[in-house]
Amino acid sequence: MAGYEPQTLIRSQAKELLESGQVQCVIGYESGSRGQVRPAFIREASDVDRLVWNQGCTHNLVMYLRDKKQLAGSGEQSRRVAIVVKPCDSRALNILLAEKQIEREHIYAIGVVCAGVVEGAGFAGQCSDTLQARCLRCSDRETVVSDLLVGEPQRTETIDDFLDVAELEAMSIAERAAFWLKQFDRCILCFACRQVCPGCYCSVCMFERDDSLWVGIATGIKEKEFFHLGRAYHLAARCVGCDECERVCPMELPLSLLNRKLNKEVQTLFSYRAGDEPAQSPLSTMLADGEESPV
């Protein structure tokens, strides 16, 4: 594939997939208003030139497969969707595959070699030249799931030292609690962090039940704390670190730090990183037939 721009290859592949009827839709990126990049859903081969690939393509499009879950079970090839994935996004695909939320044959993954996306991406007039913090820590250049990989992988030597987490860990328990409560206090419970997360696919979130079973309707500090800590635990060993939760937060809560703390624990205890393989995390286990619970 040498010699071609990833964007050109994405468009030509999308065109072929749509023309041949192999997929019903291509989920990718397009240019939006005010110089932004945004998710796009392409259904006509004549529209493929809307697809773009650049360093503003920050969105983890895998979350849109939540709406496509009904595809699984339909059994029709033509109901397949193609999706553009970066290496981090592709790990989220593995999570959904392992947790049986989607079936592999219903997805055509167009993997893109990624050298990182920039700060401010997806917001008008805010794009900078600096890579996002998560990209500066990332050494993945190739996707772990793909039917086609576009771009030329380049070797990198980046290691994630979890320095940001170490800073958090240096605080006493009381200081840490105070830090997080101060952060959560700004939260407006708009649930954008949950909505954008590919790992948050429950059709009814336990933190927002109409019957207030676990959490009430109020926007109080207790509700916020319970929601954010609860969500973090639900994502432990499942979070791929795409940091979309933090990007979308209108109140600028450092949500990735919470997820990274748990990811670090999981990495230390189990030598495991979410989404590297299409396998369930060590924290989510299911009893096989005849197997008895040790507890």
Added chain:
Amino acid sequence: MKLLPQETLRTWLDRLTNDVTLIAPRIVDGIVLYKSVSTSSEVILDYSRPKMSAKEFILPSTERILSIEKRDREVTLSEPTSADQVIFGLRPCDAHGIAVLDTVFLKREPVDLNYAQRRAATALIGISCPQMWEDCFCTSVGGAPDDPNHVDLLLTAVKDGYVVNVVTEKGKALIAELELQEYGGELTRPALNQVEPVLIQEQWPERFLDSFWDLLAERCLECRMCAYLCPACRCFDVRDQLTQQGIGYSQHDRLRCWDSCTGSNYRVVAGGHNPRATKGQRLRNRFFCKFHYIPETYGLSGCVGCGRCIEACPVNIDIVEVLRDVSRASNLLKTSEISHNAGLGGTA
């Protein structure tokens, strides 16, 4: 014209904090928000548009509207009261937002008593915007960066202080003890952004069954950010919650909390039916509410043009772009006529 000298401003604000709760633009963890302040030194004067509107001080995100205390067979009901407050530094678009809330909650029977009480205890001191920022389009929906219409006092920055425009009696009382100077200069209006096309409300119904809304909503995250940041969105949900319980004793609070039409459970009714089951139907409601339902019912725009939703939407659902797209097509929209969208057929 009267001038409030720069040096008098902070002493005035400090005096206000003695008598009332003062809400003003303040920096909280690096974010500009309207918040209560205890001294004038916390108030910032060089700001654009606070991240959130000021509506939470009149329509709180969580409001206890009733407490129900039950002791053996005796039931006591108590309702909260409101303390006097002054919102200082309100941008004209945010004041317009409060005017929308006033219209909906107060102008028709039954008046919302909780809202009425809090609103009566509130005075609004606006500050004209020195400019229209990139996302601003207030002039397209009946507002202006120096619109005095919905505040009690409007201040406009000039060299050495603020020109004071007394709009209401409440405003007059606020400056009664102030020594103002004469201002002989002129006020220059800020440059205005391009006026965007807004369909007149009669034209909206023919767009109702358009597939456009499903196409637009496909990328919508169904979060509530746009409604919560909006100065004029005012949907709420009410639930009774058990707060304390003992032998022969219980206490319930009746809570009213913000809600948003973009959330999936927004319109679910008893029995589980959801008349707005799809994302497209719910996102359509957002635009119809602002540009058709509110204008038709109350005679003013339900959008104030502050641009907060444009700035914050993580998937670039841009209300101005929507207005342009909707105004472009005269009949039912076809996919090819919409600037960027293509996708599923309509399920409206």
